[in-house]
Amino acid sequence: MYNGGKILFGILIFLALVTFPFYNDIGKANVRPEPKINTPEIQKLSEKQCVESQAFMKANHMTLLNEWRDSAVRGGNRTYVASDGKKYTISLQNTCLRCHSNKKEFCDTCHSYAGVNPYCWDCHIAPKGAKK
Amino acid sequence: MGALFSFVVVILLILVAYVGVAAAGLQSIFGIVIPYVAVLTFIVGVVYRVIKWGRSPVPFPIATTGGQQKSLPWIKQAKLDNPSSTTGVIGRMVLEVLLFRSLFRNTKSELRDGKLGYGSAKWLWVAAIAFHWSFWIVLLRHIRLFATPVPSFVNVLENLDGFLQIGVPRLFLTGVILLLAVTYLLLRRFYVPQVRYISLASDYFPLFLIMAIASTGILMRYFFRVDIVGVKELTMGLVSFNPVIPAGVGTIFYIHVFLVSTLFIYFPFSKLMHMGGVFLSPTRNLANNSRMVRHANPWNYPVKVHTYDEYEEEFREKMINAGIPIESTVLPEEFEEEFKEKVEDAGTPVREEE
Numbered sequence: 001m002y003n004g005g006k007i008l009f010g011i012l013i014f015l016a017l018v019t020f021p022f023y024n025d026i027g028k029a030n031v032r033p034e035p036k037i038n039t040p041e042i043q044k045l046s047e048k049q050c051v052e053s054q055a056f057m058k059a060n061h062m063t064l065l066n067e068w069r070d071s072a073v074r075g076g077n078r079t080y081v082a083s084d085g086k087k088y089t090i091s092l093q094n095t096c097l098r099c100h101s102n103k104k105e106f107c108d109t110c111h112s113y114a115g116v117n118p119y120c121w122d123c124h125i126a127p128k129g130a131k132k
Numbered sequence: 133m134g135a136l137f138s139f140v141v142v143i144l145l146i147l148v149a150y151v152g153v154a155a156a157g158l159q160s161i162f163g164i165v166i167p168y169v170a171v172l173t174f175i176v177g178v179v180y181r182v183i184k185w186g187r188s189p190v191p192f193p194i195a196t197t198g199g200q201q202k203s204l205p206w207i208k209q210a211k212l213d214n215p216s217s218t219t220g221v222i223g224r225m226v227l228e229v230l231l232f233r234s235l236f237r238n239t240k241s242e243l244r245d246g247k248l249g250y251g252s253a254k255w256l257w258v259a260a261i262a263f264h265w266s267f268w269i270v271l272l273r274h275i276r277l278f279a280t281p282v283p284s285f286v287n288v289l290e291n292l293d294g295f296l297q298i299g300v301p302r303l304f305l306t307g308v309i310l311l312l313a314v315t316y317l318l319l320r321r322f323y324v325p326q327v328r329y330i331s332l333a334s335d336y337f338p339l340f341l342i343m344a345i346a347s348t349g350i351l352m353r354y355f356f357r358v359d360i361v362g363v364k365e366l367t368m369g370l371v372s373f374n375p376v377i378p379a380g381v382g383t384i385f386y387i388h389v390f391l392v393s394t395l396f397i398y399f400p401f402s403k404l405m406h407m408g409g410v411f412l413s414p415t416r417n418l419a420n421n422s423r424m425v426r427h428a429n430p431w432n433y434p435v436k437v438h439t440y441d442e443y444e445e446e447f448r449e450k451m452i453n454a455g456i457p458i459e460s461t462v463l464p465e466e467f468e469e470e471f472k473e474k475v476e477d478a479g480t481p482v483r484e485e486e
Binding site: 001002003004007010011014015018019020021022024025026027028030032033058059060062063065066110112113114115116117118119 | 171174175178179182183185186187188189190275276277278279280281282286287290291297299300301302357359360361362363364365368369371372373374376378408411412430
């Protein structure tokens with residue numbers, strides 16, 4: 001091989017970069033994060049149900065939050081009519097976080113796992129972990 | 133023809149993944165087996181091809197000389213375009229690899245009123261740089277699915293990429309730029325007659341494939357959302373060699389992964405190897421020092437030569453007998469008596485005679 005040293009050095013860098021995920025994660029336990037919903041407020045509820053179904057919330061909570069933001073801040077409308085006809089006050093602080101007061105165990109579990117950085121807390125006051 | 137063929141192949145690939153997952157339920161094939169095969173093919177193939185290139189000799193110094201070469205001290209050298217030292221070559225390679233400097237010098241010729249004119253043509257460079265850098269950032273952003281905890285630089289990258297805060301999930305600019313740039317690069321092949329003439333299926337296929345990859349990725353993020361936690365479970369299973377197929381990850385994810393696997397498998401066999409090739413371009417990575425350093429052709433082998441001295445050594449006896457003047461004054465001892473007279477007759481050594 002001509003210029004073997006330089007070429008092999010380049011190949012080594014390539015291999016180190018490409019195989020990074022493998023040697024970085026090999027042997028690590030692959031645990032699916034489970035957001036916790038056992039806050040005192042939720043325990044008090046007779047029917048443990050968010051504003052929409054769990055499946056809907058899991059897939060679309062971000063869109064719903066975005067709609068709520070637009071509706072409340074831009075449209076001035078603070079009433080949300082859920083698909084089952086129940087009415088809720090549109091408020092992150094007073095509706096969402098009243099039940100889900102455990103940001104660390106609820107929001108952050110999946111968000112940190114999947115590397116999602118929502119910008120909710122650019123404007124809102126972030127709850128300090130689980131409130132007793 | 134090439135374009136249509138490539139387009140049909142990409143559509144077929146999408147259909148294969150769709151049918152395989154949605155109808156046949158082969159999640160483990162499309163989510164585990166094929167990605168492993170693809171990564172292995174990619175790594176082995178790229179290393180094999182680079183080593184194969186490394187074994188090819190470069191017979192001549194063919195550095196391209198895009199500027200004043202090193203000359204007299206009062207003539208200013210173009211140190212980056214025409215480097216004479218290793219440092220200069222590294223500078224040129226960095227500019228080439230990161231900023232596509234030689235493409236930046238792209239020119240276009242056209243006839244205007246019967247006169248041939250040349251002008252700078254930057255659109256190809258703009259699209260190429262937008263395409264490559266977006267693709268690179270998109271690739272780096274995917275590390276969030278392949279490392280736990282997510283490295284902080286990936287979060288920084290995401291925040292920069294989504295800094296416009298459009299919609300939720302945030303719109304990543306690189307995804308849009310990638311799709312726009314690849315569309316431009318494709319349309320260029322359709323609408324510029326000269327480029328269209330030289331375009332083959334191997335040019336269209338990667339473009340359609342990358343377009344499909346970017347589109348499925350964008351669809352998956354903003355439109356048909358997939359369970360990202362399930363996706364990460366799958367990808368983490370792959371990289372930790374504990375593969376799992378979580379339930380409830382949408383088919384579009386498997387289509388995306390199948391297309392990416394196709395790209396990885398296709399990579400070492402195709403023009404996409406320019407990723408490794410750019411580092412091995414002799415016109416870019418050789419210093420223009422051909423007037424200072426002798427570049428020996430590595431093909432050179434010891435040539436068998438027969439010098440005149442050896443010739444005379446071999447045929448001296450015959451030459452003397454035939455009366456041919458010889459240069460050597462050394463006469464083998466055993467011949468001294470016998471040939472003394474003839475040597476004198478033949479008038480050797482010639483130089484002494486004059």
